[in-house]
Amino acid sequence: GAVVSQHPSWVICKSGTSVKIECRSLDFQATTMFWYRQFPKQSLMLMATSNEGSKATYEQGVEKDKFLINHASLTLSTLTVTSAHPEDSSFYICSGAELPKQFFGPGTRLTVL
């Protein structure tokens, strides 16, 4: 299947700082990428749909000003968690779409102190 990478794989930051997570499709072009978060022992929850060259579409309850998404090219989408707080600590996973399938990155563990 198609390969998606994420960077960094884990990050620890202080409360109030911003963190950027990169998602790259390595061997295919992803017009659409999706961002998920997963809390321990729970399922993946879709945060937003990222379309190349246009604004992201956020799911209900996800603050667009807090979770900034940029999809500047067909192989790169970024998620910036702004003014991070401890409750933002989670496992963030992106996927690249070769519709109708999605291929997931390895995830980024964010810990906010």
Add this chain to the structure above:
Amino acid sequence: DQQVKQNSPSLSVQEGRISILNCDYTNSMFDYFLWYKKYPAEGPTFLISISSIKDKNEDGRFTVFLNKSAKHLSLHIVPSQPGDSAVYFCAASRLQGAQKLVFGQGTRLTINP
């Protein structure tokens, strides 16, 4: 509103036997279904998918069955191997539109030697 449900949080199977993981959905608009395998702190890995025009799809040791009238799908793994131990998620989407994935809660499969 849980549109995709995996009612068994865990399943234990003897090595070499068949593993059957079940998934139910409520939204009749779903017409594409996927199974993913996930290890802790990693992104999900795509296993197999099926569209609603079929009732069975097979790929090596993995077979997915779809019963549209019952809104039920299952993943069969035969023979089960120790490396199959992981959390399995089913996901559903609509081929038209945004094609967002809706995930079940996951089933932890343990293969015993």
